[in-house]
């Protein structure tokens with residue numbers, strides 16, 4: 001990624017880092033981390049956090065760690081760890097040999113807890129989880145102190161050790177920090193830092209019968225790793241005083257926590273719990289369903305890492321809650337990137353047969369077609385032209401409206417890279433009345449797409465030669481939800497009530513130009529006049545190509561921007 005400091009737009013996190021560097025804080029180091037909980041696949045919100053953390057490290061010649069926050073043994077799985085690593089690499093970032101796990105620090109965290117107990121700053125509580133909640137008070141009422149709050153250091157040390165060796169059942173005892181039950185910040189009301197939990201952990205197996213709470217593990221893990229700037233989302237703002245209290249009580253390295261607002265995208269949901277529900281209940285085919293906002297879903301859909309990184313940079317960082325980003329902006333970033341890199345090909349999604357009556361039956365021509373008008377370096381290819389072709393069904397109208405400039409009875413249009421053709425006769429299915437075949441003539445002098453007599457045509461159509469075309473499946477995707485913010489459900493409904501029933505349309509007998517034969521899974525193309533498509537990396541085979549529509553050509557974001565600036 002190199003040093004982009006001079007050109008990157010500033011944001012408030014950058015400003016803090018630069019001030020710290022100027023002041024010589026942390027010996028001039030910048031060390032960040034990305035700390036996922038391995039309880040689901042990463043989504044586009046995580047991508048933003050990854051881009052920020054790895055981006056700052058690269059920008060200031062620092063380091064970024066990958067740390068799995070695996071403090072909760074019951075919900076975590078190896079599958080998630082592997083998928084997270086794959087996704088971060090795919091986005092273009094590298095954590096070197098710094099792959100860490102909060103569970104690696106369980107021993108150190110235990111020692112820290114002993115230190116707090118010895119300093120009279122933590123105690124073992126026998127209240128039940130319900131009682132603890134009840135004693136905690138509310139935003140308007142102070143909490144009450146537990147009757148066990150003033151145990152002696154010796155008794156606390158003894159009980160805490162017995163919690164760890166497994167003497168007590170789940171829920172019977174917790175270790176709490178002794179802070180202030182009357183604090184205006186509920187997080188400071190003697191928070192639980194350890195609980196008894198007889199559970200196997202994916203890395204430590206059954207070594208531990210107690211597990212640290214996230215709040216106890218998070219700040220100390222950052223400290224242990226020498227993190228300088230702990231960038232996290234806004235919901236941790238109220239936890240910062242607690243993290244500060246822990247670090248000060250322990251007297252250890254103190255990273256600076258900086259909060260920014262979560263990325264929220266329209267027409268999708270971003271919570272792992274909700275995404276898991278969609279997967280488990282079969283609303284989508286998996287975490288990598290191309291309609292999912294997961295990184296694996298976006299990848300399978302045809303997104304490029306560059307477009308996601310660019311999007312992250314463009315949305316910037318804010319301190320304010322509830323800013324929903326229009327999904328059209330993400331799509332805009334994708335189009336911009338694909339426009340530069342995707343070769344153009346011709347694919348007919350709803351084939352309508354066209355016979356060129358004056359074209360010799362046994363003749364086949366190879367016509368020159370440029371691969372990308374945006375990039376001459378991408379060269380050209382040959383496309384077959386012959387007497388029987390397919391055009392797009394919607395490119396013909398028997399009774400065209402005023403604004404319809406494509407093919408109609410008696411009308412002449414251009415076939416891209418080929419000839420002018422004129423429609424002479426329409427063949428219909430006798431029963432249904434449906435148009436099944438067109439008979440046209442071509443003008444041999446218009447080869448390449450212009451006629452020597454200068455006559456103009458208004459429409460240019462894409463097409464394929466019937467005898468040479470490949471048959472393929474195309475999956476057209478739309479937003480997964482019909483509501484801009486599905487998380488804001490009306491009373492009696494939940495987010496799943498807003499699932500878009502038309503988010504997937506499968507077309508099974510599309511015809512493609514033969515250059516697509518053998519296209520590798522994941523390869524991306526622009527289907528002329530349709531949009532960007534990629535070969536599905538899961539279901540497509542050599543015998544049966546399957547394409548995903550990545551994004552259509554219609555750019556609603558560009559329109560929104562244009563309106564704004566005019």
Ligand code: ATP
Pocket residue numbers: 034035036037038044045046048049231232233261262263264270271272273
């Ligand atoms: P979710 O609510 O989707 O389950 P999470 O915050 O619990 O997400 P973590 O695995 O803890 O998921 O997240 C790892 C990192 O990614 C955290 O630092 C978190 O702040 C950040 N992150 C998660 N969601 C978003 C988002 N929507 N926008 C920006 N950053 C996010």
Ligand code: MG
Pocket residue numbers: 037
């Ligand atoms: Mg989390």
